[in-house]
């Protein structure tokens with residue numbers, strides 16, 4: 511048992527002084543003033559600290575095979591790094607091989623993730639359409655604890671689907687009470703622009719953002735919303751669409767406009783898009799520029815204002831990292847052709863601090879809003895709440911003890927991610943995880959990581975209740 515005494519509890523709704531008793535099953539047993547420590551119970555003094563729900567990162571790619579290589583953080587190293595940064599759960603992506611059944615791919619990913627140190631779940635990507643996909647989606651929802659499917663409108667000749675496949679998948683997902691998530695960029699337009707840039711000899715990383723302009727994301731986000739709207743009956747429809755890694759003003763506005771019409775469209779923001787702009791691609795050091803190659807790319811600064819506005823207003827609800835690590839030798843695969851630089855950047859360990867510093871310390875967000883966008887909103891959207899994202903008796907004892915005013919300067923050597931750089935090198939951030947508690951156990955303790963291989967559990971996420979009026983939902 512674990513008793514956390516004297517902290518200030520912060521949830522998405524309120525803050526209050528209370529102690530928290532965690533039981534041996536890894537759940538919160540009691541919350542109250544001056545709780546007595548049962549015999550044999552470990553007591554933690556949290557005075558001066560905030561006690562918040564552990565972060566949930568709904569967008570990671572651990573050991574993902576991609577662009578001819580495999581992301582360098584595996585399910586153990588990546589989730590352990592997350593714990594060091596205050597993140598206690600992830601939702602990763604199952605990406606089936608060409609022609610592979612979704613259910614077989616999910617089983618294979620379950621195997622890879624057995625080494626995870628923190629709890630995890632899966633979105634499953636739909637990358638083609640046939641009867642087997644239709645049936646597997648049903649099986650995954652009914653038997654597999656999957657309630658979200660991923661769609662790529664980009665990565666032509668690899669993961670990209672056309673609108674017909676997207677519509678079929680949306681229709682099926684709605685029958686099943688599952689949520690459609692989407693990477694919204696126009697893959698045809700990107701392939702066209704990439705070919706033109708290469709033909710002109712523009713082979714360096716600075717061509718990456720030129721091949722993926724903001725309008726291409728805006729168009730795809732609006733198209734995804736339009737497709738979702740074709741079959742929309744808002745009263746009965748829990749969750750039509752979740753747009754991952756929104757990086758532009760155009761996509762933010764499309765989401766806000768859809769929400770004003772009553773559509774349940776959600777948007778996710780990555781901290782790196784809030785902090786860095788497209789000047790990163792003009793670094794005279796090729797590797798430094800290549801390290802920032804991810805999709806969607808970093809944008810001209812003006813877009814950051816729109817993303818912050820989206821989070822502040824609630825039009826964008828969640829933050830994730832899209833944690834997808836590639837080391838120097840992997841990035842070098844694109845030395846002579848920017849389209850071959852593996853797309854992806856690290857960030858699971860830094861996310862909470864970056865958002866506290868740039869969101870809360872800067873005065874943009876309250877501590878409660880921080881909890882909402884790092885944990886609670888994700889738990890609600892993906893049907894993990896109130897097990898996760900919540901501080902209440904019965905909830906999982908996944909907590910972070912947060913020092914709101916401690917500062918440190920980020921450097922890759924001090925982080926735990928299995929990658930040779932951090933985007934935030936040299937950035938001084940205020941706000942850090944002093945202790946992280948996962949399943950009622952202290953796994954990150956003032957600089958000491960006690961992550962345990964295989965301790966993470968697969969978290970089943972029930973269907974979202976499509977077909978029942980909202981007021982009948984339990």
Ligand SMILES: NC(=O)NCCC(=O)O
Nearest residue numbers: 693804805832834853854
């Ligand atoms: N984001 C990125 O560049 N790599 C991971 C795959 C994806 O999410 O698009």
Ligand SMILES: [Zn+2]
Nearest residue numbers: 693755805806
């Ligand atoms: Zn993506």
Ligand SMILES: [Zn+2]
Nearest residue numbers: 569570571832
């Ligand atoms: Zn991703």
